[in-house]
Amino acid sequence: MKEILDAILAPDSSAADVAAARLPEAYRAVTVRKDEAEMFAGLASRDKDPRASLHLEEVPVPELGPGEALVAVMASSVNYNSVWTSIFEPVPTFAFLERYGRTSPLGKRHDLPYHVIGSDLSGVVLRTGPGVNRWKPGDRVVAHCLSVELESADGHNDTMLDPEQRIWGFETNFGGLAEIALVKSNQLMPKPEHLTWEEAAAPGLVNSTAYRQLVSRNGAGMKQGDNVLVWGASGGLGSYATQFALAGGATPVCVVSSPHKAEICRKMGAEAIIDREAxxxxxxxxxxxxxPREWKRFGARIRELTGGEDVDIVFEHPGRETFGASVYVTRKGGTIVTCASTSGYTHEYDNRYLWMSLKRIVGSHFANYREAWEANRLVAKGRIHPTLSRTYALADTGQAAYDVHRNLHQGKVGVLALAPAEGLGVTDPELRARHLPAINRFRGAAS
Known part of the structure; x- marks a missing residue:
């Protein structure tokens, strides 16, 4: 790995230098192990500790197939799917890998007794497989986490509808919390030049998810003037939804759970804020x-903040705890768009408030390549900013996942892989200087 890292960090490094660097036989990766999938049996979710299940170990470099790329990972980040993987909920991810392994000989590579996790990265392309023309060794990239086969017609209008759609690093192996990652070439996007490696790795999954859920016509199709209720507005998903609402001429109504989180929303430019704990x-x-009395009180509080208007869109992801309230407070003809259920998958709501008021519930899951590209483009232009609050070493990924699991973080937490220190990787310092306060506004924030 030293030869690869030297080739990447050298100030006069070329694509040829990166291409000439020898691939190692093995690399360091954060894994869960199949023989430990029952280690938390009988424990409540809150008591399951990612620090016990996540391991840093050396694993073999996977075989490179057609349409794929090996990427030297400079930095990654922790998403909630990494937490789910680490506590083996809702099912151990080895069930996904086994299913993938039955699809083809290339799929079989993923069915292993260990799972290299992680659904974000920033880094440098090392090798490309047959049929890859857009990308070459030395390209500085980020990766979105949609893995598709596209052998079915179902996926050719919206690739998220591909029957073989998977989330890389969660439903596939060889993810981004490692020194090397295996991705499909159509996961790659240009790295924003004004960001460091760790900043560039942070937006990927949550930024793309929020874009589809809120902005895309496949989600809520937000427009100027909309009132948007954002649950968890200072968190990984909510912090990007808040930014998209502000950038798109909408009014975010930010729901948080502490004065500290409320202040973070104000720093982003939000004015309508509800501290639900206070x-x-x-x-x-x-x-x-x-x-239902609390639904009504909540709706009245929203109208106080919007000049008497109900919300046009609810950006839902807590699930069971909040869904009944979300359906109630949405305006007549409005949209509740949901992408997760972090407080429980069984949602209950009073259907009278849905059907009689012509409201819609829209399911949204990650993003297709076009949506991910557009979301990344907005980051590259300095319109949307990373919400990185803290960065961990690869060896400390278990602690990073624990902090996310226990909600001891704000925004996103990053993980350095090959990058030897924070602050590296910037190639457009002028653009960075113009946006530095926004880039840093989540730094050091913790619950």
């Missing part, structure tokens, strides 16, 4: 019954 919103009376 204002005592409790949408469930007990484990089995919701409290």
């Amino acid at each position: 204002e005592g919103f409790r949408f469930w009376r007990d484990e089995h019954r919701q409290d």
